[in-house]
Amino acid sequence: MLTRMEELLLLAVWRLQDDAYGLAIRRLISDLLGKTVSVGAVYIPLERLARKGLLDSWESQPTARRGGRRKRFYKLSPTGLAALNTVKQLHDAAWSGLPDLAFG
DSSP, rough: OOOOOHHEEEEHHHHHGGGHHHHHHHHHHHHTTTTOOOHHHHHHHHHHHHHSSSSSEEEEOOOOGGTTOOEEEEOOOHHHHHHHHHHHHHHHHHHHOOOOOOOO
């Protein structure tokens, strides 16, 4: 089972596709949540998801624009994609048949 943050991170990687690197992922999560998300709240779980085999990661070539630093990119592994599908099916089943949430 995934934590909510792990789910959001996997969804962000899926949404960003070839542009899924740390800062872009962090910005997308912050936008989705409507608040600034700390560096540690993103990078630590990203590395954990990679160790679990849910994400593949690699470093770009260093660039002068980044002061010789590399970017770490992420991509869903087949296991990560399966985990997202499982979570989606669970959400769909849990919400199925409930009345619409209408306030007022």
